[in-house]
Amino acid sequence: MEKLLLEGNRRKAVKNPEYITKIAQIKGISGPERKKLENLSGIFRFRSNDYYQSLIDWGDPNDPIRKISTPNEGEFLESSNWAFDASGEESYTQVPGLQHKYKSTALLLVNDVCGGFCRFCFRKRLFIDHGDEVVKDISKGLDYIKNHPEISNVLLTGGDPLVLSTGNLERIIAQLREVDHVKIVRIGSKMPAFNPMRITGDPKLLEMLSRYSENERKIYLMAHFNHPKELTKEAVEALSLLQKAGVITINQTPLLRGINDDPKALSELFEKLSFAGVPPYYVFQCRPTKGNEMFAVPMEEAFTIFQEAQSRCSGLAKRARFVMSHHSGKIEIVGISDENVFMKYHRVPKGFAGKNIAVLPRNSKAFWLDDYENANEALF
Ligand code: SF4
Structure with a gap:
């Protein structure tokens, strides 16, 4: 009953x-x-x-x-002194609502609401008091993008852009499409997991995305599935409709204690995503953000879980990199030996050049780059 x-x-x-x-x-x-x-x-x-x-x-x-x-x-828990902005994102805000850290990619923070609020969110500061990190009027951000021809990718984020009405989202995408040097528009969204009916129930959204996802200037949907249970029939249908509309779908997730810190669950997530035509793109080290202590897994343990999960997958399901979105750049953890952990910069901010591979003495208690002694010297 x-x-x-x-x-x-x-x-x-x-x-x-x-x-x-x-x-x-x-x-x-x-x-x-x-x-x-x-x-x-x-x-x-x-x-x-x-x-x-x-x-x-x-x-x-x-x-x-x-x-x-x-x-x-x-x-x-007040167990740590972790900050609200663990990656120093705010310092890359160039004009209200726009972050520009990596040369080719700008972020437009278009709203401060999501389909749901993840308890482990690294941007929960925005939902409490976003200052000028999120703005409704994106005209200054658009001007900045127009004046920076090196920007070929724009990520719409926030918050979740799919919370916006289809009309409002179109107004943003249409303005970006007027900028010749912007080739890829990315939409960072957990809506396919939180509320796939936002996609399956809105043919106008799909039609609009198909109009703006052009042969040589695609729209990417950066999905945010954390666990295979989220890949329901409805969610897979939403992904399939996005793909039919010409949108490229990929997935990124942090590795989280109690959610996907198990090679079995993580490999099932990778495999199911690949079956649905969604390559796993990044697995993130959980940022040491205030309020996220219970979700954090020490970095070397997290990398070991990631590797074990990948070892269970077909090639198409193991395309993700394990990375840390550090203030100094996007750092990929590429390997671990008995004594050392090996890292390299996957992306560095404009004007920086990272070393190819850094070799650091292991520290099983490290949650973040800064927990390793002399890490910055080793990497730059
Ligand atoms: S969907 Fe992303 S931005 Fe929104 S609460 Fe979850 S982690 Fe944060």
């Missing part, structure tokens, strides 16, 4: 997902736990929807979807 009710709720949620923003609306959390979370939930915002919540097995306290989306006491 209960199973039938759950299936009924899921069918309703699939047809017309309803957003929820209050702990009291989470059906799977009861009395004392709900009270405790309501008292704590003031700091990091909560947003989900009944479709995504329907993927949770409430009988399993370790359910990965629950961990991704539902507030928990761990968020409020």
Whole structure:
């Protein structure tokens, strides 16, 4: 009977997902736990929807979807001095709403809302107080892009650009398409996981994307699946429709304690993505961001899990790189020996040149580059 009710709720949620923003609306959390979370939930915002919540097995306290989306006491640990902006993103803000760190790629932060708020988000500062990192009027960002012919890629991010109406998103993409040197428009979005019906239920969105994803100037959807459970029938359908519209789909995810820190789950994610025509692109070391302590895995352990997961996959499913988005650049961890960890800069900010390969003494407790002694000297 209960199973039938759950299936009924899921069918309703699939047809017309309803957003929820209050702990009291989470059906799977009861009395004392709900009270405790309501008292704590003031700091990091909560947003989900009944479709995504329907993927949770409430009988399993370790359910990965629950961990991704539902507030928990761990968020409020004051155990570390981790910062809100672990990668110093704000320092690369050139004009309000635009970051430019790597020569060919600019980021336009087009909103400060997502389909849901991931509990491990490294940008949760934006959802609390975004200052001028996110702006509604992107005209200054567009002028900056026009005046920088080296920018061939623009990533629309935030927040999640697919929260915008199709009309508003088109206005942004159309203006970017007027800039000859911008070849690739990337849309960073977890909507295919949080609410695939945003895509499957909006033919105008698909038609618009197909118009602007041109033969030599593609639109990329940078999806954000963290666990294979998110790859539901609806999510795979959304990916397939995007592909039919000429959008290139790829995936990136951080490696997260309790969510995908298991080679079996991670390899299943890689494989299922590859079956759906979505190459795994990056696996990120979890940024040491305030409130994310419970999701962090020490870097060498994370890399070992990543390698083990890749070893279980076909070639097409193991195309991801394991990287750390450090303030000084995007650093790829390329190997580990008994004594050393080997890294190299995958991307460096404009004007910098990183060494080819850096060899650092191992530190099993390191969560970030700065935890390694003399790391900067070794890399530059
Ligand atoms: S979808 Fe991305 S930006 Fe939005 S909450 Fe999740 S991690 Fe943060």
